[in-house]
Amino acid sequence: MGFLVFLGILIAIALFFVAIYNKLIALKERVANAWAQIDVQLQRRYDLIPNLVETAKGYMAHEKDTLEAVINARNSAVSAGQAAASNPSDPDAIKNVMAAEGQLTGALGRLFALAEAYPDLKANQTMEQLMEELATTENKISFARQAYNDAVMQYNVYQEQFPNNLVVNFFGGHAKAEMYEVEDEEAKKVVKVSFDN
Structure with a gap:
């Protein structure tokens, strides 16, 4: 009889550990899914x-350095985004994306500031449409980033709670995920994407 009670306790403990581990995996997958939503919007931005x-090149021939800086920043952001997409719970990959996106936002801001000096560019219908699409995409990125950060917070809090932290330490391999935050003060500013007078 004592053996059956002991066996029952062991089975209950094992099931408890399995339930915690399965929830941890589900939360990690939620982080990956939330990152995929950001990745979709970032890819739209990159495209x-x-x-x-x-479009700007035809009007801003003398601003070659600025145009090249935008393309180089875009390419860096694409590379960082691809690395993060392969493992969205890797804190270093997310930090690299944040840094690359900050550089891209800064380069776009300089492009938009220079474009203000070109009235023909401001009046170009293609440019207006692209700017509108970019503004919509920026809003979608912001919403996707919030959903990702919510998923990261749930995942990280779950790992730290007792007795979940015992299971995490026992199984290992579950580092805290990194929030996707805008650290650069310049990048926190809303990118002005309108040429209205």
């Missing part, structure tokens, strides 16, 4: 930028 630069 718009070459068209934006190409």
